[in-house]
Amino acid sequence: GQSGAGSGWIIDKDGIIVTNNHVVEKASKLTIELSDDRIFEVATSKVHRDPITDLAVIKIEASNLPAAELGDSSKLRVGDWVVAIGNPLGQGLRAKEGTISGLKVSLPVDVGQTLDDLIETSAAINPGNSGGPLVNMQGQVVGITSAKISGVGVEGMGYAISVKAALPIITQLISSGYVTRPYLGVTLATVTPYLATIYRLPVDKGAAIAYVAPDSPADKAGLKANDIIIRFQNRDIANTGDLLQALHNAKIGEEVTITFVRGKETRTAFPRLIESPPPSG
Missing domain, CATH: 2.40.10.10 (Trypsin-like serine proteases)
Incomplete structure (x- = not known):
């Protein structure tokens, strides 16, 4: 495969390095070279990533490293x-x-x-x-x-x-090893005027639910596939991005108000968000 280079820095003297997720996400193996020329081969299992914020941490077998000082x-x-x-x-x-x-x-x-x-x-x-x-x-x-x-x-x-x-x-x-975030339990698709015309949808924007995970907050609150979410709390939802962003800003354990369209009716659901499950793989 291709080799690429990126940078990182030591946050903990016992061998914890911070870098970007995109620097390491496609790597099958990692070679870390410290400023004192020591080289470490690192298994990808020692890499913990968060794609959403483009951050990753890597553990190397070393101690007494010069850790960076954090500023405000x-x-x-x-x-x-x-x-x-x-x-x-x-x-x-x-x-x-x-x-x-x-x-x-x-x-x-x-x-x-x-x-x-x-x-x-x-x-x-x-x-x-x-x-x-x-x-x-x-x-x-x-x-x-x-x-x-x-x-x-x-x-x-x-x-x-x-x-x-x-x-x-x-x-x-x-x-x-991973970051927990509020979890609703739906797979989404953005509603556009074009799709609304073809499928004769009641609204021409919003986040349509393609799939509801069993026993998820969405499932327990009565949301179903083909429902179209148009509001989350008091924020208008025009596309899937709006909904994902609103979810990130919500809190785990919070009961949220979701306004959705089902057929010709506008309804409301009150799911209680839970902690996102660990990433698979």
């Missing part, structure tokens, strides 16, 4: 100098400096996947230094750079996930 990303201001550090294309450590041009930026990275609390910077972020740290002038990590996110942002700008947003995800990946 909420204290950053537009105009502050930052440095993106990485090992682009395996050429050794490189630092790209720039200033912060935006804070708390939201970007749609994928369908139903909008990332919030991003740091926008003029420091160049490319596939090689992706996953590396964005550091402040005190040398503290304030963000995790991502070329994947930068690819959908403003031309010439780099983007990093703020440490404040990333830390709860990283902590869950270290402790349980």
